[in-house]
Amino acid sequence: MDISVLLPKQVWEVWEIMENKTLSGGQGEVHKLKRKSDGIIGCCKVIHEEHIQSKERRYRMQQEVNALKLLQGAGTPNIIQDNADDWDKNDIPLYAITEWIDGPTLTKYVNGKPKSLDIALSIVNALLTTLDKCHQAGIYHRDIKPDNIILSNKKFEEPILIDFGMAWSHPSNEGLQEFQTNAGQEIGNRFFRLPEYAPGSHLHNPCSDVTMALGILIYIITGQAPRILLDPQGKKPHEALFQKIPQDVIFDSRWQRLQRVFNVGFQYEVSLRYTSANELKIAIATLQPKDKDVDKVADALAKVNLIRESNIIQRLENFQEQALRAMNCFFQTFMTSIHEISFQGGGQGPTIIEQGFTVQAYLLISRKDCNEPQVYFANRICFEANSFKALYCVDNNWYDYYNGPLSDAESLIEEVEASTTPILEKILNIYSEKLQIIQKHPKLL
């Protein structure tokens, strides 16, 4: 198509044709232009000659221009000059000049060969940022495919989403509501057909763009278009294309979670998929399994162990060990003694308390199978500045019974074990007192 004849003179006052070559998509024709004043390169899109008078194509073109204007670049091309307002005047050829995005389309870049997971995630992550922006503006692209993504300057962080010719805009966007897609027409594309895009079921939902973005992800890692959401065997794209997924990806620590992401995003039921671009973005950002967290626990534990290795803590732990040994000896002897006289004890065996400076056991003692009356006692070993101090408590009264050097664990053990006798004696005395009180109970008189 000779645009130098077709387009109005106000275009040629500003622009000149740069290359005679035209790029042709499904809807329109694309020409590379140069702005005479500053050499800026533009991309001029015109409707294919045979559709120039088509009301729907013209409507779509103004829809595209207005969407791009609303989005104002960053992830999408900026509009530089257009006559989309004349869309309803059939005799005026429509054009839109956007900035020229230099770089290969995703189709050209992938060229049927799998790319790394990092590249795929980087591209899709940036694409989701753009989609989130579109959706926030009430614009659903509906034609996401590798031909409509240009890797600006060949950078994976800067995929530019083009071709808003199929986009649906929220009716609240002024000027965009005059014409709606004929419900009998199929939208979307053959790169990845979604059931909700089938003729007759035009759903206005951001989920479909999000699912298409996941289709882009599977495309980059396999080099293959997903084509359909469920194959005749009921397989989702990542299952159907499993043989094409490189070993590098399958052995990647992120693969397990990525499969779950595909399982959600490729649900047949729209309501079961990711509901927003951001939701998928978050899922993609957390693909690394928790072993990073395990590392954190290991780091924290290493710190604990480092402190424990210090001389001071080693000294304390050494005393604790000796005190625990002494208290365990007591505990065993004590429990044997009470069982022999048909008493029972419930409470806590030796534990370290009070910042590590005390080892204690406490119990409630009563006759076997008879919880009342009961007598409380505790036995304790404390670390003083230079000595072990041992004391016990029976029914709220404390009795010191040992004070000896920290370097003599054997004497400590002997004394603590021997405390069984006075403790038991005191317990039984208190027990008698409690029984005597019961003896005087009015019910027994």
Ligand SMILES: Nc1ncnc2c1ncn2[C@@H]1O[C@H](COP(=O)(O)OP(=O)(O)O)[C@@H](O)[C@H]1O
């Ligand atoms: N702004 C741009 N910069 C560079 N190339 C572009 C630009 N817009 C479109 N193209 C190229 O032209 C092709 C067709 O454009 P597109 O907007 O997708 O039209 P269609 O609706 O016909 O598919 C794209 O696949 C891409 O190769």
Ligand SMILES: [Mg+2]
């Ligand atoms: Mg296109």
